[in-house]
Amino acid sequence: MKSRQIVTVTLCFFVSMLAGADVLTDARTRFQDGEYEQAAKLFEQALDESPPGAAGFFELGRALTKSGQEARAALNYRRALVLDPRFAPAASALQAANVALGLPASRRTWQDRVVERIPLDALTLAGTVLFWVGAFVGLAAFFSQGVRGRRLFSGVVVLLFGGVLLLVVWLCDPRISLANSAMVLTNGGTSFLTSPAEQSEKIAALPQGTLLRVLSQRGRWFYGELPNGKKGWFLTEGIVPVIPPA
């Protein structure tokens, strides 16, 4: 009985995978035929049905660009880069979309440079291995007999190096740093205000495609922070998180 259930579940899984592949093929065909809006819908459907992937968001972004939805395209290029910061075509497409949206070029930080060069998951594993190797070597050296200073020192150094690598991953991984980030998709942008009231003083006008960090929510209002550190309030309508909610 149990084995039959397992077989059924497995079959269902493969059938859903095949269905997802069909949607994707259809989306690509539509894209080739110039039916970009339809292609975008199908790409979205395919992404809903499969695990997130940088290439999928990139393709969706391309379809949205072709159908003139630059802001949504920029969001999906950014999502592709969150999943794979080394995805050069997505980076250049995002840059072009930002130019089309009239957004200023963002300054490259050291985190950007790190993630462009080093695969973060590999760095996480390397950091973890070094940390624990250092920890165990240090422990063994501490309780060993005889001359143990050098071994103890090596263990501590390796442990610290692994810890630094993990800290770098923590600071650089866009899945962590952009966890609370959102993008303005409202047509015509939105206003960044000093308090959660539409009549309050405007700090800045946020054009479509602006990226900001959401700190908290109060009713229809988000309290957030701009990349330049300014904090203020803005309406939740048309604000879409970079990392889709689970």
Add this chain to the structure above:
Amino acid sequence: MKRLFLALAFFLPICLSAQEVAVGLSAHQAQVGEPIQLMVTVRGARGAEIPQKLQVNGLQINLAGRSTQFEMRNFKMSSTLTYTYLVVPQIEGEFTIPSFEVKVEDKVFRTQAMKLAVSADPRAHPAPGYPQSSVPMPSDQPPVPSGEGEPFFADLILSKKKVFVGEVVPVELRFYFNSRIGGQVGERPTFGGEGFTVQKFSNAVKREQVVNGASYVVFSFQSAITAVKPGPLEIPEASLDARLQLPGQMPQGFDNFFGNLPIPQGMFTNNRDVTLKTKPAQMEVLPLPKEGRPEDFSGAVGKFTMEASVSPKKTAAGEPVTLRVVVAGQGNFEGMGAPVLTGEEGWRTYPPSDKFQSTDAVGFTGEKVFEFPLIARQDQTRTPGVRFSFFDPASEKFVVLTQDPLGVQAKAGGGAPSTPVPATAPAPGDTQPSSATPASTPDIAVMAGGAASWTALIVRREFLIANAALAVAWLAIALILIVRRFTRSRAGLEMARRKHLKDSFAALKKVEPGEFYEKARDHLVLRVSGGKDDLAALAGIEASRLSPELKHALLQILERHGESKYAAGGTPPPSVEERRAIMTTLKQLEASYEK
């Protein structure tokens, strides 16, 4: 059709309180000797001072006349003056008619400069640089609009009647309204049919034009069509909705009441919704020739040039370079496939991204940029070459453009790069550029590089559990080692001995009578000599600072044990009193050691 009417009122007779000056040409292309009109329209004024002659080398421009129109609306009178210059091109070329001053009462207005393309050939060339019409428009059409004399009419102007499949043909839809009519026009015309595709329409361009002496306002919409199958092609009519204010008759009895008073023109108007329709047209669509068609022909039809560049010029190991190929010109950019790479051995290549930038309103002229991400499999000093083929309808031949490899310093990476395959769907007609490129389009999950989760590995549950397990293991090992080290230390040993003594003394209380001497001796030996033997215990007792009585009692215990063990026939088990006495002696011993 979307019934969104332009908010702009499109004609002169609309009541204007402010003065306004506009200028326009009846055509922007002409042939040598073909006269065209330049009209200066002055609104809201009774007169204006304008130059009699304009000086432009190659053009003869003289003021030909003036007309005045009046309109009354809501009992407000407005007037429109139209000054007409006759422009006669003398030579072939492109001309700019400069701005000039128009003095209206005490104000001075400056007109806008205008461009005019003059050709010697009756098949006129496009007028590059003309702000509203960079799309080449036909001159083999009748220069006189079809509906002359009518209050409103429409024309469909095709740049060619004989085209190839896939060739982009600019079209222009012109909607003429007699300048005495006011009203509003729809935002976009309705146009389409079977066997061809239509590009988006440009925004309406409004100008004034004199047709057989009558002044018309012309709304022109530019677009382009592409035939998709060979054979005769029927282009159906295009239509545009408009709401017009047509001159009406005065109400019955009005003339009797006012008698012979002069009634201003335009005082009475009728609103009327109309649909202007062009006449259907025919085209002949030819198939692309099979002979001479390159194997990598990607479907591009038009006239193109190609340029390529590479960046960065120098990369670290495994880093990608981008080969940027710009295809510029006129043609079917939407249906164009990517160029193909040649000699890409030693490179890992991926399908390119592309971006089209149009320089006209309908996407006929512009440039398409293809960016190929390349990663060196082996150290490379030259990029792959690029080849792009297209069909040129003018020469009716296929043309192949090639780009030689460009210099670059790219180092091969150690393993497969994590830079993902950009899962770009190939553009229509794309050929796969290399064997490294996926032959088919696999599933997103397969093609995607990078992570397949929104949660970073460092905060993923499995990762945290594994690290927690390692932490527990580390702590357990640390604890074991600490305990082990303590038990081997002097304090640890002493603690163990004390515990042993305590256990041994406690066991004496419960031991069987037959074993009492044996256990009492063991406890005594353990206490005074660390558990060695009787001789060591004797020596220990002698050397100790115990009282002589206690020493004697202890020696008695050893002696009793010897007797019970070695005497023939053995000794009886100790009596209760004797047992109590021995326990008391041993307690005293413990107490003396505690001190």
